[in-house]
Amino acid sequence: MTTTTLKLNLGPQHPSTHGVLRLLLELKGEKILSCEPDIGYLHRGMEKMAEKMTYLQYLPTVDRIDYLAGFFYSELLCRIVEKAMEVELPDKVRAIRVMLLELNRIASHLLWVGAFLMDLGAVSPFFYVFREREMILRFFEKLTGQRMMYNYFVFGGVRRDIDFLDGVEEIISILPKKIDDYEKIITENPIFLRRTVGKGILEPEIAFNYAITGVNLRASGVDYDYRNSDDLYRGFDFRTVVLEEKDSWARYKARISEMRECVNIVGQALDYLKRAGVLEQRLINPLNLKLPAGDYYSEIEAPRGLACCYVRSDGGEKPYRLKWRTGSYYSVNLLRKLLVGEYLNDAVAIAGSLDIILPEVDK
Amino acid sequence: MNWSEFERVFNDCELDGSKIIIKSKLHEVIKFVTDNYTYNVLKEIIANDIGGGETELIYHLYSVDDEEDLFISINVAGEAESIVDIFKSALPDENEIYDLFGIKFIGHEDLKRLYMPEDWKGFPLRKDYVQDDTRLAWNDDNNA
Numbered sequence: 004m005t006t007t008t009l010k011l012n013l014g015p016q017h018p019s020t021h022g023v024l025r026l027l028l029e030l031k032g033e034k035i036l037s038c039e040p041d042i043g044y045l046h047r048g049m050e051k052m053a054e055k056m057t058y059l060q061y062l063p064t065v066d067r068i069d070y071l072a073g074f075f076y077s078e079l080l081c082r083i084v085e086k087a088m089e090v091e092l093p094d095k096v097r098a099i100r101v102m103l104l105e106l107n108r109i110a111s112h113l114l115w116v117g118a119f120l121m122d123l124g125a126v127s128p129f130f131y132v133f134r135e136r137e138m139i140l141r142f143f144e145k146l147t148g149q150r151m152m153y154n155y156f157v158f159g160g161v162r163r164d165i166d167f168l169d170g171v172e173e174i175i176s177i178l179p180k181k182i183d184d185y186e187k188i189i190t191e192n193p194i195f196l197r198r199t200v201g202k203g204i205l206e207p208e209i210a211f212n213y214a215i216t217g218v219n220l221r222a223s224g225v226d227y228d229y230r231n232s233d234d235l236y237r238g239f240d241f242r243t244v245v246l247e248e249k250d251s252w253a254r255y256k257a258r259i260s261e262m263r264e265c266v267n268i269v270g271q272a273l274d275y276l277k278r279a280g281v282l283e284q285r286l287i288n289p290l291n292l293k294l295p296a297g298d299y300y301s302e303i304e305a306p307r308g309l310a311c312c313y314v315r316s317d318g319g320e321k322p323y324r325l326k327w328r329t330g331s332y333y334s335v336n337l338l339r340k341l342l343v344g345e346y347l348n349d350a351v352a353i354a355g356s357l358d359i360i361l362p363e364v365d366k
Numbered sequence: 367m368n369w370s371e372f373e374r375v376f377n378d379c380e381l382d383g384s385k386i387i388i389k390s391k392l393h394e395v396i397k398f399v400t401d402n403y404t405y406n407v408l409k410e411i412i413a414n415d416i417g418g419g420e421t422e423l424i425y426h427l428y429s430v431d432d433e434e435d436l437f438i439s440i441n442v443a444g445e446a447e448s449i450v451d452i453f454k455s456a457l458p459d460e461n462e463i464y465d466l467f468g469i470k471f472i473g474h475e476d477l478k479r480l481y482m483p484e485d486w487k488g489f490p491l492r493k494d495y496v497q498d499d500t501r502l503a504w505n506d507d508n509n510a
Contacts, residue, residue: 046481050466051490211406211430214455227430311426313412324491328410336458365481 008036013350015044022361026338026354030347038342038350040335045365053325058084058158059289061322066152068327069363071114074100074107075305076327077156078235079312082301084158087294087316088287095279096160097235102171102272103143103155104235105265109178110139111306112258112265115358116185119255122355123198128189135181142170158292160284171273175266182262190256199252203341203353206249213340214333217308218261219357222246222253229304241268251356258358293320307331307358329363372399385424385437392440393447393473396425400452404429405436408453413463415493419443421467448473466491 014025023044029036049068053061058080065080066073078100085092092100113136117129140150146165147155155162189195205215205223220227221244228243230236244260246253294316302311308330317323334357341357342350369381376395379388388395399405405427412424420441427436440446448471449456458480460471465480468489479486488495 043479043481048481048490054491212454214407214409214453216407225430232433309409311410313424315414324414326410326412332458333455336455339457340454 006031011347015041022365024335024359024361024364026342026350028342028347028350033347035342035345035347035350038338040338042335042361042364045362047362047366049327049366050325053322055321057320058292058294058322061325062157062289063152063154066154067362068329068366069305069307069331069360070151071111071360072107072306073151073153074103074156075303075310076312077153078104079301079303079310079327081156081158082303083299083312083314084287084292084294086301087297087299087314088158090159090285090287092160092235093284095276095282096284097237098272098275098279099161099165099282100156101235101239102269102276103146103153105268105272106139106142106171106174108306109262109265109269110136112262113139115258115306116189116255119355119358120189120195122351123195125189125195128185131181131185135178138170138174138177142174145170158287158289160286161282164282165276168273168276171269175270175273178266179263182259186259190259196252198349198352199250199255199356200248201250202349203251203345203356204249205337205341209340210337213337215308215330215337216333217304217306217330218244218257219254219308219330219334222257223249229302229309233302233304235303236268239268239271251353254356254358291320293318294322305330307360307363308334327366329366331357331359331361331363334359335364368403371402382439384435385439387439389440392423392438393449393452395438396427396449396452399427399436399438404431405434406430408449408455408459409435411456411459411463413467413469413491415467415491416441417493421463421469423463423469425449442469444468445470445472447471450474465489468492 009030011028011030012025013028015023025041027039027041062080065076068076113132117132120128143153144150147153207223207225210220210223224245224247226243226245241264244257244264246257296316296318299314302309310330311328313326314322315324338354341353345353379386407428407430409426409428414422416422420443422439422441423446425438446469448460460474461477461480463469464477465482466489
């Protein structure tokens with residue numbers, strides 16, 4: 004009988020990771036005995052940069068923290084400044100922001116569905132989701148001039164008024180049918196079920212201990228969604244998707260169901276925007292902007308879990324200290340626990356199901 | 367959370383808004399609030415260089431059941447107690463603070479360079495950090 008173990012480097016380059024992540028696995032046969040993630044390949048020093056820049060200079064860079072959900076990070080920084088300067092957002096600005104955030108969430112989840120299925124060896128869903136994602140990105144491009152790094156939210160409002168909504172109407176009328184199509188191909192597919200059902204089970208206690216938030220937590224049966232207590236979403240009526248299965252399949256299903264809810268929220272924002280008049284907003288003058296000395300904190304439900312921004316101001320033009328909390332950072336740490344005892348061929352499937360984006364981890 | 371009860375057990379502390387400022391016994395305090403109240407998530411650990419060689423650590427705890435946030439703050443000089451045995455999510459957080467601020471967490475088994483290269487000099491988020499590493503592009507003139 005032999006007791007030797009094998010150390011295997013999974014990564015840094017692997018098609019299923021959005022970015023570069025190295026997992027150092029210790030194997031016995033095909034069973035994983037331990038997993039140690041190695042991150043930092045994409046570190047850009049976002050927090051150090053903030054200390055050297057004014058708030059206005061820093062604003063365009065924050066989209067890069069998570070390039071698949073840039074609006075969320077712009078929103079966090081804008082929210083910090085709005086909180087500090089005590090500016091209340093008008094309803095139309097709130098509706099525009101909610102609509103864009105939720106469209107962004109759909110685009111992010113769509114990409115995840117494609118990438119996850121590709122991890123499992125199914126290539127064609129990737130092209131289907133990109134077809135739908137393209138509609139959303141086209142709208143973003145028309146509105147902001149950018150497909151990914153939008154720089155559209157500004158302190159106290161948005162950069163320009165929305166004077167066209169036909170793109171959004173098309174998206175929310177087509178998308179539910181397309182999601183039905185995905186579900187027909189994927190949800191009950193026997194090969195998909197065999198790779199995901201009962202794999203990577205995440206108990207709620209472990210999720211709490213590892214600070215897992217967002218969809219991954221809700222797929223473990225915990226009803227926690229920051230949007231419910233978020234002032235931005237005041238007046239919007241939506242359901243929190245909670246699933247009890249706790250496995251990779253539940254995380255897939257939760258994201259699919261959440262996309263349907265996002266379409267619902269976008270629809271409500273769209274109804275409001277159709278009736279709303281011209282945009283009236285009181286922007287904060289970003290030149291010579293100085294936040295009063297003190298600590299500021301903002302949170303938002305981003306596609307990959309709870310995202311937070313902390314700013315300490317000493318009353319100067321630049322933040323004294325700025326820190327980001329991102330959901331993926333803790334999901335990577337969870338791999339230490341979740342992969343142990345699983346087989347190597349499931350490692351990529353489980354890691355993929357957590358929706359880890361590496362630029363968000365490395366900041 | 368019940369502030370007066372907390373104050374009775376740990377008399378060396380004060381309340382500042384929603385933030386509890388403690389002077390010592392970090393591990394004991396975190397253990398106390400997790401055991402006696404419903405705080406079950408450590409959302410993040412924030413570090414601030416406050417000058418004078420001291421670093422402020424802010425522990426952001428959250429209770430999912432009561433939807434309540436709690437901030438615990440402590441000033442440390444170079445060393446702090448690790449709470450990895452209570453919250454596994456402190457593992458990457460403490461490692462990050464070691465990497466960027468140079469705080470050594472006693473009891474953390476795997477402190478290493480996380481973002482910075484293994485042979486990097488200094489701790490970039492400290493206020494006294496000098497960017498004079500010879501490998502940095504903008505120091506070429508100095509080394510010529």
